[in-house]
Amino acid sequence: MSQNKINIVSLGCSKNLVDTELLMKQLDANQFVVSCDEDNSDARTIIINTCGFIGDAKEESIDMILQYADAKKEGLIDTLFVMGCLSERYRDDLAVEIPEVDKFFGKFEWKSIVKELNKDYKPDFSNMRMITTPKHFAYLKISEGCNRGCSYCAIPIITGKHISRPVEEIVEEATNLAAAGVKEFLVIAQDLSYYGHDLYGKSMLAELIEKLSEVEGLEWIKLHYAYPTQFPYDILKVMRENPKVCRYLDIALQHSSDNMLSLMRRGINREQTVELINRIREEVPGITLRTTMLVGHPGETEADMEDLKAFVQEMKFERLGVFPYSDEDDTYAAIHYTDDIPQEVKEARKDEIMELQQEISRQANQARIGESMKVIIDRKDDDFYYGRTEFDSYEVDPEVLISSEDFDLKIGEMCEVEITDAEDYDLFAVVI
Known part of the structure; x- marks a missing residue:
C-alpha cells in the first residue's frame, strides 16, 4: 500500500547518498517499502535529503522542497520531511518559509526520523545500507567533517570537525557489501588525507586501504577527495603495488597562484603543489589525477587567472572540473572578503579553463587508441x-x-x- 511507502529524494554529493542509503536500511528494517529518487512514486511520505554546499545546490534543494510542498497542498502526499546539509544550516528559517514541511531534521538525525514515523531505530542495522547505485559498486565513506579552514567552504560549519570511522567498522561494512556482490569501492571522504589522525594519532589511510583490499570479492578501490596539505605519501606505495587499488586519485587543488592559495587559506603554495603532483606521478606511473579548480574567488586577478591557465596546461591533469565561487554564509571569505567579481566574469573564467581541459582530455584519449x-x-x-x-x-x-x-x-x-x-x-x- 502507498501508505507504507517512503520515497527518499537524495540530492547533492555521493557522501549524501551514503546517508540516504543508511536511512533506507533503517526504514526497510522497520517494514517500510522504501525507494530512492523513484519517478512517479505513489508513496505518501517523502523525505528530501538536501545539499547546502554551494549556491546552485542550495537552489536545487529549495526548488525540490517547494515542488513537494505543492504536492502536499494538492493532496498528492501526506507527509513531507526534510533532512541533510541545507536543513542542518537553515532549518529555523526554512520552517518559517515553507510551513508545508512536517518537520526539518539535521544531517545525521536518522534516529529522530525513524522515531517520528513511530518506529524504533535498530542498532543492529546501523552499519548496513540499501545500495542505490548499480549493485556492482558502492561508495564507502570513511570519515565525516573537516578540520581545514578553507576560506570559501561551509562544510566544517555544516558537518563539524573531522571524525574518522574506525578501521574495523569500515572493513565490516565493506565485507557485507562485497558479500552482496559489490566489486568496486569508491572510497570517499571530505578529506582523505586526514583519515586516522583523530583516532590513531597518525594517518591510517594506507593501512585502511590495504585491509580493504583483502576483502573477498573486491576487485577495485578508487580514492576520492584527498587534500594536498599534509598528503599521506605512504598511500602511493599501496597504489603502485596493490593490484586492487586503482591508479586513480581525486585531489582537489582549487588554484595554482600563491596569491589565491593564500587567500583561500589552503596551507600550500604553488611550488609545493607542483612538487606534490610530480611526486605522485613519479611514484605511481600511469596514474590518472582528477582535480577541481575554483575561479572567481574574491581577490582573483587576471594575473592569477593567467597563472592558473599556465598551470593547467603544464600539469595536464587527466580529469579536471571547474566551479565558480559563490558566497557561503558564515565562511571566512563571506565574513572577511567582498564578493566583487561579476558572475559573468566567473563563468567566463570557468569556460576558459574548461576549454583548455577539453583539448588536454582529447589528446589523452587519442593516446589510448590501440591500448x-x-x-x-x-x-x-x-x-x-x-x-x-x-x-x-x-x-x-x-x-x-x-x-x-x-x-x-x-x-x-x-x-x-x-x-x-x-x-x-x-x-x-x-x-x-
Whole structure:
C-alpha cells in the first residue's frame, strides 16, 4: 500500500547518498517499502535529503522542497520531511518559509526520523545500507567533517570537525557489501588525507586501504577527495603495488597562484603543489589525477587567472572540473572578503579553463587508441554498453562505449577491451 511507502529524494554529493542509503536500511528494517529518487512514486511520505554546499545546490534543494510542498497542498502526499546539509544550516528559517514541511531534521538525525514515523531505530542495522547505485559498486565513506579552514567552504560549519570511522567498522561494512556482490569501492571522504589522525594519532589511510583490499570479492578501490596539505605519501606505495587499488586519485587543488592559495587559506603554495603532483606521478606511473579548480574567488586577478591557465596546461591533469565561487554564509571569505567579481566574469573564467581541459582530455584519449584495458560495465543504453576503466569514477569521468550489436555483455561484468576510437571525453572499444 502507498501508505507504507517512503520515497527518499537524495540530492547533492555521493557522501549524501551514503546517508540516504543508511536511512533506507533503517526504514526497510522497520517494514517500510522504501525507494530512492523513484519517478512517479505513489508513496505518501517523502523525505528530501538536501545539499547546502554551494549556491546552485542550495537552489536545487529549495526548488525540490517547494515542488513537494505543492504536492502536499494538492493532496498528492501526506507527509513531507526534510533532512541533510541545507536543513542542518537553515532549518529555523526554512520552517518559517515553507510551513508545508512536517518537520526539518539535521544531517545525521536518522534516529529522530525513524522515531517520528513511530518506529524504533535498530542498532543492529546501523552499519548496513540499501545500495542505490548499480549493485556492482558502492561508495564507502570513511570519515565525516573537516578540520581545514578553507576560506570559501561551509562544510566544517555544516558537518563539524573531522571524525574518522574506525578501521574495523569500515572493513565490516565493506565485507557485507562485497558479500552482496559489490566489486568496486569508491572510497570517499571530505578529506582523505586526514583519515586516522583523530583516532590513531597518525594517518591510517594506507593501512585502511590495504585491509580493504583483502576483502573477498573486491576487485577495485578508487580514492576520492584527498587534500594536498599534509598528503599521506605512504598511500602511493599501496597504489603502485596493490593490484586492487586503482591508479586513480581525486585531489582537489582549487588554484595554482600563491596569491589565491593564500587567500583561500589552503596551507600550500604553488611550488609545493607542483612538487606534490610530480611526486605522485613519479611514484605511481600511469596514474590518472582528477582535480577541481575554483575561479572567481574574491581577490582573483587576471594575473592569477593567467597563472592558473599556465598551470593547467603544464600539469595536464587527466580529469579536471571547474566551479565558480559563490558566497557561503558564515565562511571566512563571506565574513572577511567582498564578493566583487561579476558572475559573468566567473563563468567566463570557468569556460576558459574548461576549454583548455577539453583539448588536454582529447589528446589523452587519442593516446589510448590501440591500448588494451580492463572495463567494468555499468549500464546499457540504446546501441551501447557503457563501462569504466580503472582510471574513471562513476558519473564524473569519461565512459567506454561498446557496441551492443556486436557483443553480449552483463551489467557488472569486467572484461578486457581494446580502445578503437576516442572523442574529447569518451572512448570506444571492442571486447578482446
